[in-house]
Amino acid sequence: METKSILLVGVGGQGTILASKLLTLGLLEAGFDVKMSEIHGMSQRGGSVSSQVRYGSRVDSPVIEMGGADILVSFELMEALRWLNYLQPSGRVIVNDYRIPPMPVITGDAVYPEGILEELQQVADVTAIDAAAIAASLGNPRVMNVVLLGAIVKSMGLTEIDWPHIIRENVKLAFAELNIKAFQAGMEAV
Amino acid sequence: MKQLLTGDEAVARGAWESGVMFAAAYPGTPSTEILENLSAYDEVTAEWAPNEKVALESAAGASLAGVRAIAAMKHVGLNVAADPLFTFSYTGVGGGTVIVTADEPGMYSSQNEQDNRNYAKAAKLPMLEPADSEECLRMTKLAFEISERFDTPVLLRMTTRICHSKSVVTVGPRRLPEAQPYRRQISKYVCTPANATKLRIRKESQLEALQQFAEATPFNRVEYHDKAVGVVCSGDCYYYAREVFGENASYLKLGFTYPLPEKLIADFCSSVDKLYVIEENDPYLEEAIRMLGFFPIGKMLFPRWGEMTPDVLRRALYGETLPTLSFDESKVVPRPPTLCAGCPHRGFFYELGRRKNVMITGDIGCYTLGSAKPFAALDSCICMGASLSMGHGAAKAFQALGADTKVVSVLGDSTFFHTGINSLLNNAYNGGANVNVVLDNRITGMTGHQDNPGSGYTAKGESTYAVDIADVARAFGIRYVRTVNPNNLQQVRETLDTFLTLDEPSVIITRWPCALKKFSSEDRTEFPGAFSQKLTVDRDRCIGCRLCMAAGCPALSFDAVAKKAVVDGIQCLGCGVCSQICPKGAIGKKEAE
Structure with a gap:
């Protein structure tokens, strides 16, 4: 099977790392060769972050190159645009319609741009979801990341994998059912 | 059994499977998780050392005592450990010893992009370069064997992508090597000139034998496909090149890269038409290949800096990346890293940034972000511990010039214990006038919360004595020492006002836990109610x-x-x-x- 590339992007602290971890464990269990790459350290402190997941019968580079992603999943609105260069022109964007102002906006050196969603929709196949609202409706805004995982799984046709099992094995018992609900809500949102 | 592991996790696993008994490290991205993972094994004594020199020396001592040992560090950490490195290379080992250097092409979390492959050559150490997590595990195991067989420490050179990428690994059981009974060997381990001279000559014969090993090891392998193009590469560059050329090129994939297998390289270079060398950072392989009389295409085409990811290679080779969408890029505002909400450095930098006519020498840690807007309250950042000593030199210079510029030097608790402690000793001894500030957030923050000599816990989570930084300063002879709550702006302001007028070295300790820290029971007692409000x-x-x-x-x-x-x-x-x-x-x- 040809290698598939999933690019998860967001802001440090949004939980992209947990989402990509669950994703890779599911893919491994399904028998794929899997590679995942992410950058830790300084950029995690509120900076722009990415987790890159690649799977297939034989994966070479753990890094997704420009124009190489089958799907771009952005946990924050403007981050989708920042990483859009990494999407194949025929690829799909899932964007969380949620804004986190970067420091230049906070300090007044820049304004958070308007019309980002429209710009995305003009050039790419975009599904916008309000994962923050979905997570909040489930009672915990922090499960936004697992809502987005559900959206990825549905979009990439990976629904055959036993995801509730993967979630149960890898999140704290007390949060397992909440996360499974979040995952299912994400599947239904796309 | 198959597992999905990062390179760091796979090195830890490989060391454990090799029967390693002692591990030491100082945290540094991207190497930190090696020791974190080793500390989870009951059979391994795993320690956070105050710095990399101490880590390597502890590992060397354990090796002399006869057990397998490992020391892990980031690339700049090896500079700190370079002193023992060069001579430990002469003495060789008791138990097998592996030194891991994690380099940072692309400088995601580092102050420079030095290529530590040069250290292998300079210190005359055999070097292995894994390309994925499976190789991290297998090469770590091989490194221990090489170390004992050839009587030398071995350098395992990783890079950010190797450390932090996950790939599939087959894990195995732990096997203990045969125990080595300890005996005194003065001519081997006491490097007086007379002994060292003999060891120096022995090193050369070791390297000759290691070169023979390099020619034969399966980790240096040729993959012939189309011979019109040949690629020589090591580490992650092998997979990047595979991504771009696929089977339209032949590969010499080098995993054992010092000493280099010259015959294998010459044979490969002779058998292909167009020869590329793809490597990150310095033209390390390229220069060696040129010495053999070949003229590969390397740094004349590919960038000398940054990662050689497939898009970088495509751009260099073909002038363009894969097709991408075009869109209005002006709608993207930069998103630099920032101090977290609740960060105890915020209050201090807010007050410090408002001071005029102050030079602020900074250091390595989250507080380097004090250089960013809106604070812009930092004048320098070079290396661990440098804030206090650079501040000392600057204060002396301003004094000599008769300038009234004041100097504030800022570093964190872990960085203080790393090498700042030596600098503070200097400042007390030589009587500078800079204000030395330790931002004590009760943990090593930037690398993800590792304990240190001030936190009260070891790498294994065991309770230990928590060094009091104020006591250290007083013991050095510093008379003005004050501990403040950095979230209390008035307290910070008044302390700066007072200390900036002094003509002798002083120490301010801002003591409040990192907002992301998991509180210890001592933290809960000392900081009741912290971070519980909105x-x-x-x-x-x-x-x-x-x-x-x-x-x-x-x-x-x-x-x-x-x-x-x-x-x-x-x-x-x-x-x-x-x-x-x-x-x-x-x-x-x-x-x-």
């Missing part, structure tokens, strides 16, 4: 002056339409810095819901 803006009182934006807090933004400050209730941890800045008392505690 603030909110009274919109009637807020006059939209934006002064609170100078806190540079990601939980605080400005609603340009309503012209009011807004607190993000999810992110806010209630440190209270913004509420002390507000001239109208409009930011206050939110009533519990």
Whole structure:
């Protein structure tokens, strides 16, 4: 099977790392060769972050190159645009319609741009979801990341994998059912 | 059994399977997780050392005593450990010893991009370069064997992508090597000139034998496909090149890269038409290949800096990446890393940044972000511990020049214990006049919360003595030492006012835990109620002056339409810095819901 590339992007602290971890464990269990790459350290402190997941019968580079992603999943609105260069022109964007102002906006050196969603929709196949609202409706805004995982799984046709099992094995018992609900809500949102 | 592991996890696993008994490290991205993972194995004594030199020396001692040992560090850490490195190379080992260097092409979390493959050559150490997690595990195991067979420490050179990428690994059981009974060997381990001279000559014969090994090891392998193009590469560059050329090229994939297998390289270079060398950082392989009389295409085409990811290679080779979408890129605002909401460095940098005629020498850690807007309160950052010594030199220079510029030197608790402690000793001894500030957030923050000599816990989570930095300063002879709460702006302001007028070295310790720290029982006692509150803006009182934006807090933004400050209730941890800045008392505690 040809290698598939999933690019998860967001802001440090949004939980992209947990989402990509669950994703890779599911893919491994399904028998794929899997590679995942992410950058830790300084950029995690509120900076722009990415987790890159690649799977297939034989994966070479753990890094997704420009124009190489089958799907771009952005946990924050403007981050989708920042990483859009990494999407194949025929690829799909899932964007969380949620804004986190970067420091230049906070300090007044820049304004958070308007019309980002429209710009995305003009050039790419975009599904916008309000994962923050979905997570909040489930009672915990922090499960936004697992809502987005559900959206990825549905979009990439990976629904055959036993995801509730993967979630149960890898999140704290007390949060397992909440996360499974979040995952299912994400599947239904796309 | 198959597992999905990062390179760091696979090195730890490989060391454990090799029967390693002793491991030491100082945290440094991207190497930190090696020791974190080793500390989880009951059979391994795993320690956070105050710095990399100490880590390597501890490992060397364990090796002399007869057990397998490992020391891990980031690339710049090996500079700190370079002193023992070069001579340990002469003495060789008792138990097999592996030194891991994690380099940072692309400098994601580092101050430079040095290529530590040069250390293998300079210190005459055999070197292995894994290309994925499976190789991390297998090469770590091989490194211990090479170390014992050839009587030398071995350098395992990783890079950020190798350390932090996950791939599939087959794991195995732990096997203990045969125990080596200890005996005194003066001529081997006591490097007086007479002994070292003999060891120096022995080293050369070791390298000759290691070169023979390099020619034969399966980790140096040729993959012939189309011979019109040949690629020589090591580490992750092999997979990047495979991504771009696929089977339209032949590969010489080098995993054992010092000493280099010259015959294997010459044979490969002779058998292909067009020869590329793809490597990150320095032209290390390229220069060696040129010495053999070949003229590969290397750094004349590919960048000398950064990662050689497939898009970088495509751009260099073909002038373009894969097709991408075109869109309005002006709609993207930069998103630099920032101090977290609740970060105890915020209050201190807010006050320090408002001072005029002050030079601020900085250091390596989260507080380097004090250089970013809105604080812009840093004049230098070079290496671990340099803040205090550079500040000393600058203060002496200003004094000699008769300038009235004051100097404040800023570093964190872990960085203080790393090498700042030596610098403070110097400042006390030589009588400088800089204000030495230790931002003590009770943990090693930037690398993800590792314990240190001041935190009261070891790498294994065992309780230990927590060094009191104020006591250390007083023991050095510093008379002005004050501990403050950095979230109390008035206290910070008054302390800076007082200490900036002194003509002798002084120490300010800001003591408040990192907002992301998992509290110990001591923390809960010392900082009751920390981070348990949230603030909110009274919109009637807020006059939209934006002064609170100078806190540079990601939980605080400005609603340009309503012209009011807004607190993000999810992110806010209630440190209270913004509420002390507000001239109208409009930011206050939110009533519990």
